[in-house]
Structure formats: C-alpha cells, structure tokens
Amino acid sequence: MIDARGYSCPMPVVMVQKEVKKSAPDTLEVLVDDPCAVENITRFAHNNGYNAVSRETGDEEFALILTKKA
Amino acid sequence: MNKNKYLVIGAGVIVGLAALALTAAGNPANMGFCIACFLRDIAGGLGLHSAEKVQYLRPEIVGLVLGATVAALASKEFRARAGSAPALRFVLGMIVMVGALAFLGCPLRMVLRLGGGDVTAIAGLIGFAAGIGVGVLCLKKGFSLGRARKVQKADGFVLPGFMIAVLALLLLAPSFIRFSQAGPGASHAPWLIALAGGLIVGVLAQKSRLCMAGGLRDVFLFRDFHLLTGFIAIFVTVLVGNLVLGNFNPTLAVQPVAHHDYVWSFLGMAMAGWGSVLLGGCPLRQLILAGEGSGDSAVTVFGMLVGAALAHNFGMAGNADAMTDGVFTAGGVAQAGRIGIVIGLILLAIISYANLHREEKTK
Numbered sequence: 001m002i003d004a005r006g007y008s009c010p011m012p013v014v015m016v017q018k019e020v021k022k023s024a025p026d027t028l029e030v031l032v033d034d035p036c037a038v039e040n041i042t043r044f045a046h047n048n049g050y051n052a053v054s055r056e057t058g059d060e061e062f063a064l065i066l067t068k069k070a
Numbered sequence: 071m072n073k074n075k076y077l078v079i080g081a082g083v084i085v086g087l088a089a090l091a092l093t094a095a096g097n098p099a100n101m102g103f104c105i106a107c108f109l110r111d112i113a114g115g116l117g118l119h120s121a122e123k124v125q126y127l128r129p130e131i132v133g134l135v136l137g138a139t140v141a142a143l144a145s146k147e148f149r150a151r152a153g154s155a156p157a158l159r160f161v162l163g164m165i166v167m168v169g170a171l172a173f174l175g176c177p178l179r180m181v182l183r184l185g186g187g188d189v190t191a192i193a194g195l196i197g198f199a200a201g202i203g204v205g206v207l208c209l210k211k212g213f214s215l216g217r218a219r220k221v222q223k224a225d226g227f228v229l230p231g232f233m234i235a236v237l238a239l240l241l242l243a244p245s246f247i248r249f250s251q252a253g254p255g256a257s258h259a260p261w262l263i264a265l266a267g268g269l270i271v272g273v274l275a276q277k278s279r280l281c282m283a284g285g286l287r288d289v290f291l292f293r294d295f296h297l298l299t300g301f302i303a304i305f306v307t308v309l310v311g312n313l314v315l316g317n318f319n320p321t322l323a324v325q326p327v328a329h330h331d332y333v334w335s336f337l338g339m340a341m342a343g344w345g346s347v348l349l350g351g352c353p354l355r356q357l358i359l360a361g362e363g364s365g366d367s368a369v370t371v372f373g374m375l376v377g378a379a380l381a382h383n384f385g386m387a388g389n390a391d392a393m394t395d396g397v398f399t400a401g402g403v404a405q406a407g408r409i410g411i412v413i414g415l416i417l418l419a420i421i422s423y424a425n426l427h428r429e430e431k432t433k
Contacts, residue, residue: 005217006151006216006217006218006219007154007214007218008154008218008350008364008366009284009350009351010284010287010288010291011209011214011350013291013292014209014210014291017291017292033149033151034149035147036279039074039279043074043294043296044292044294047292047293047294060149060220
C-alpha cells in the first residue's frame with residue numbers, strides 16, 4: 001500500500017510509478033487526499049497496464065485500487 | 071478522448087481567447103496574461119518596489135484566485151492544507167520570479183509571446199524545458215518537500231482574502247497605492263473586464279488542472295501528454311487569433327516587452343522551470359492551488375511577490391529592447407540579474423540536494 005496522503009501532485013503519481021517499476025504488483029492500494037491525484041493516478045494506471053477504481057473513504061480522502069490488466 | 075481531455079483543451083482555448091481579448095482591451099502586447107508580470111505590477115502598486123512603469127493592482131490575478139476558490143467550493147474540492155516546507159516554498163517562489171522576470175514573462179506569457187511571433191522567446195522555451203528536465207531528475211532521485219496536513223478551514227482563505235483586499239485597494243485607490251502613468255503598468259484593460267477574464271480562467275484552470283510546467287513535466291516523467299495539450303491549445307489559439315487580427319509578427323526585431331539576451335533568457339527560464347517542478351506547478355498553478363485552500367501555495371505566491379520586488383529593487387529584472395525614433399536600444403539582463411540567476415541556480419541545486427530521499431517509503 002502507498003500512503004500518499006498529504007502529498008501534492010505529482011508526488012503521489014511518482015510514488016506509484018516507482019512502486020510499479022520496482023515490483024510490478026498485481027494489485028496496489030493507494031491512499032490520497034487530493035482529487036487531482038486521483039485523476040492523475042487513474043490516468044497513469046490506464047497508460048501503464050492497470051485498471052483503477054477509486055472510492056471516497058470519507059473526510060476528504062480517497063482510496064484507489066490498481067489492478068493489473070489481464 | 072475522455073471528458074478531462076476535452077476540458078484541458080477547452081481551458082487552453084479559452085485562456086488563449088481571454089489573453090487575446092485582454093490585449094485588445096488594453097493590456098500590453100503579448101501580455102493578455104502574465105502571472106510574473108502581474109504579480110510584479112501588484113508588488114509595485116503596493117509600494118514594495120519603486121519601478122514606476124510597473125505599478126498596478128492587476129484584477130486578473132484577483133480573478134484567477136477567486137475563480138479557483140469559487141470552483142473548488144462548488145465542487146467540494148476546497149482543501150485547507152499547509153505545512154509542506156513553507157519556508158522553502160517561499161524561497162522557491164522568489165527564485166521562480168527572479169528567473170521569469172529576467173526573461174520578461176512567466177511560462178504562460180512565454181507561450182503568448184511565441185503565439186505572437188516573438189521568436190526571441192524560443193530561448194526561454196528551450197531553457198524552460200531544460201529546467202523542467204533537471205527538476206524531473208530530482209523527482210526521480212526522490213526529491214520531495216514533504217507532506218502537508220489539514221489545517222483550519224479559515225487558513226485556506228488567506229490568499230483569497232488577500233486578493234479581495236487588493237481589489238478593494240484598486241477600486242478605492244487610496245493615496246498610498248501606486249499607479250503607473252507610463253509603461254506596461256499603465257497599459258491595462260478596464261478593471262471589470264480584467265476581473266471577469268481572470269475569474270473565467272481561474273474556474274477553468276481549477277477544473278482542468280492546467281499547468282504550464284506540468285505539461286512538459288508529465289511528458290518527461292510519465293510520457294503523459296494530457297496537460298501538454300492545454301499548453302498547445304493556448305499556443306494554437308493565440309497564434310490563429312494573432313494571424314486573424316493582424317498582430318502576428320514573426321521576427322527577431324524589437325518585440326513587445328522582450329529582449330535578445332538569449333543566454334540569460336535560457337537560464338532565467340531554466341530557473342523558473344526547475345523551481346516550478348520542485349514546487350509542483352507553475353506560477354499560474356500556484357495561484358489556483360492557493361485559491362483551492364493550499365496554504366503552502368499561498369506562501370509561494372507571497373514569495374513570488376517579494377521576489378518580484380527584489381528583482382526590481384536590485385535591478386535583476388530584464389530590460390526590454392526599445393526602438394525610439396528609429397534608434398534601436400538593446401535591452402537584456404544586466405549584471406545584477408545575471409548574478410541573481412547564478413545565485414538562484416545555486417540555491418535550487420542546494421534545495422534539490424537537501425530534499426532528496428525525503429519521500430517516505432511505501433508501507
């Protein structure tokens with residue numbers, strides 16, 4: 001899991017990119033609190049072979065689940 | 071093409087049209103919008119510097135911030151956050167401003183200059199891209215300014231509140247507020263048109279996340295061209311608009327509020343690009359983020375105001391070329407500006423190095 005809460009863009013996407021490059025996980029959970037980060041991570045996921053689903057977890061925070069495309 | 075892609079292209083087109091309209095309404099040529107120049111004018115209007123030709127409380131800046139605030143509140147995206155290395159952000163704001171004013175324009179005005187045929191701005195564009203490249207290397211090496219945290223909601227209204235005060239001072243015009251009688255500061259659209267232009271662009275920039283530095287940064291970092299399309303849309307709109315209006319002048323000859331000092335234009339915009347990547351966005355983006363409640367970006371904007379004041383008080387800002395009665399007077403970046411750029415680049419290197427590997431590990 002990546003906890004990118006408190007980081008502003010592009011840091012959350014950079015953190016996701018590093019994890020994907022390092023371990024190419026089948027699934028990856030990312031916590032953010034910036035709506036812009038949700039959009040950027042979703043776009044990064046789609047451009048890099050992942051599906052991304054996001055949900056608001058309350059209190060201005062979001063959880064994204066990235067799943068490797070089959 | 072998804073909805074967000076249309077939004078960023080549409081925002082770019084509207085920004086370009088607004089810039090053309092504001093120039094037609096009285097703003098200086100190729101300066102429908104310029105965040106660096108307009109913050110510099112506000113610094114002068116408030117008496118923070120004494121350059122008489124660049125003193126005016128620009129309503130465009132007020133509109134950009136308040137437009138972002140309204141859009142963020144309406145979409146429940148207003149987030150009062152602060153605490154991510156505010157002192158460093160203040161310094162970075164100053165550095166970005168000194169670099170941009172040496173070139174004579176922020177990244178947005180750089181695009182407007184290019185769209186008006188100002189070939190001299192190409193040196194700035196190449197420098198800007200180079201600076202972003204260095205900033206991206208820093209990000210890849212683990213550069214971070216650390217996490218922000220939630221703060222009291224009122225903290226998020228500091229810059230919007232400041233901008234309301236700026237607008238009030240413009241309209242009330244007390245004797246201590248300075249207004250240029252000649253020069254770029256005296257060239258301005260009527261305040262209501264300027265404010266409306268700023269508000270419209272502020273709303274669109276908040277919705278689309280438009281960012282001049284982010285456009286190239288995302289290409290270098292992720293091969294993601296999303297934000298760059300907004301950058302290109304502004305350029306194409308301004309280019310076509312200037313061609314239609316007969317204002318396209320593609321020469322190396324004297325260009326409006328520009329100079330031929332290519333090396334220092336390159337280095338000034340390299341400094342602006344590098345600093346913008348470290349900050350997470352260009353000067354326009356900093357205004358929008360501050361409007362969305364970011365205290366860190368508000369501090370950055372105050373740093374830019376102080377940087378603009380120092381740039382003029384210390385003679386670091388670029389001097390425009392001039393043609394008077396057929397006699398050409400070369401402008402450029404004076405020795406003080408060159409020293410300022412060298413010091414700024416050294417500071418950027420120190421700040422970058424000192425903040426590598428600050429990013430926390432994944433859990």
